[in-house]
Amino acid sequence: MFELLIGLRYTRAKRRNGFISFIQLISIAGIGLGVAALIIVLSVMNGFQEEVRNRILGMASHITITGPGSALGNWQAAAQTAEQNPHVKGTAPYVLGQGLFTNGSQVKGVLVRGIEPAQEPKVSEITDKMLVGSAADLRANEFSVILGWNLAQELGVTMGDKVTLITPQGQVTPAGLIPRLRQFEIVGIFKADYYPYDANLALIHLSDAQKLYRTGDAVTGVRVKLDDLFQARQVAREINRSLPELIVADWSQENPSYFRAVEIEKRMMFIILTLIVAVAAFNLVSTLVMVVTDKQADIAILRTLGASPASIMKIFLVQGAMSGVIGTASGVAGGVLVALNIGTIVPFIERLIGSQILSADVYLITELPSKVISSDVISIGVISLLLALLATLYPSWRASRVNPAEALRYE
Known part of the structure; x- marks a missing residue:
């Protein structure tokens, strides 16, 4: 597909306007940071939930039978x-x-x-x-x-x-x-x-x-x-x-408010941090709009060579999607790396600031646990890619509507 080749070439090519490249890098970095933050927060919440549950049940019981x-x-x-x-x-x-x-x-x-x-x-x-x-x-x-x-x-x-x-x-x-x-x-x-x-x-x-x-x-x-x-x-x-x-109760019934609160908090944090990823992804809109304006002459030449509006749209979809892929991949890699080493990073920060981040009488545990769940990572990556692809639709449609004659009038 020539649309794929041209889209990938546009992604690698240097811009005549360096500001456009800077804005694109900021958009990619924003997506990466949002994805990494989402993975780290969910991994810590997963680890916290499992750690506290295990410690509760270590001295409590799975089921109690009472009169x-x-x-x-x-x-x-x-x-x-x-x-x-x-x-x-x-x-x-x-x-x-x-x-x-x-x-x-x-x-x-x-x-x-x-x-x-x-x-x-x-x-x-x-x-x-x-x-x-x-x-x-x-x-x-x-x-x-x-x-x-x-x-x-x-x-x-x-x-x-x-x-x-x-x-x-x-x-x-x-x-x-x-x-x-x-x-x-x-x-x-x-x-x-x-x-x-x-x-x-x-x-x-x-x-x-x-x-x-x-x-x-x-x-x-x-x-x-x-x-x-x-x-x-x-x-x-x-x-x-x-x-x-008799009355038979399981561990989730004996601690309903705690486990329900953790589950609700986890869902709300997922929604809030997904909005951060969405904001970063939609920064691609401004980047691609500027790219379309910068590449109007190229679009006109491709149209005169026989490229259809759909092909032009696919070219810029590929370019925007690649920015989303790069940002998502870097965010997933960074987020997973930090989440897997959170037990080393947090003590280092505590030594730097000279105080304990987690107080046992407030947070129930003294060490920040982390558990990376593959389904969470996959869902975060898919959502990020979908948001990035959605953000590229309007600029790509605008590119497909460029009139070759108007674009080449002042060239």
Whole structure:
């Protein structure tokens, strides 16, 4: 196709007017920067979403089974029913309560979780999160506790120290309602790298929790771990059909506002940054209009040699599309390169500015994660190319409407 050859030649040729070449370079650079920014932002959001989800589920559970009154009596039967599902890898009971830990003048509100040390590793990564001690050190009737490392720092305690737990359930005495207090010995400290757990979670033995919160033989519920967390909703429905009298919830239902907010934010960022790419792509309109004006004599000569208006239009479509291809390709390459090395780039910037970009108590994590998804990169590249091609339609149509006689009158 001679239109393709001439269009590619026009793309490489030097302009008589250097300003046109400068404007074209700016347009290509704008497309590249927009595409790179879109890839980097989406990759960081993908990485953030996956990282936080994994850290939440590392200490939480894929599915929870609870009773209608926040108490599950025959939890063994519920666990056995859940384990019959082929996707279930393990189950473990738990008792959940709130309280205040005190150490001298230090007071901290906490979420207390009673666990069965032998079964807990089946549903959480507690054994991999321990800095000191072990989950096996929690023994019944010894009233020992494992704290998150931020919680231990705030209370100013370490291994072997004792802390006092005050529970909301009080004791009625002739002097009135007195809070229930119990002293616990610290036998372990974990670090989940997820601030809400590290600063607010304490683990005690299941039987101690049952005594402390007066649940008897009942538990709060049963935690379930699956071989694929993305099957949680379907598996929860299947378990619920077998246990219709109980409440079965998956991880997305327990954290609905967070995951919905991240998904909405990701979509909005995609739309906003796509508009930036669109603005850069439509800069090609002004570039090609100036190119058409500059090449009117060439257009007239091609028309007199027999080129049709459609051929002239194709020539400038090729030229504009090549600018879009170059900008998109450079943006994809740069964006993917930065996204894959974001873990090195961000610490370097933090050292330069002398401060931490991500605060753990605000952003939940301290390191900026990144996950490049090929489908995102492909869709961004296709959208950028389509926008660039759309921007070339009007200038190319204007070129096809050039009158040879008028164009050559003053040549």
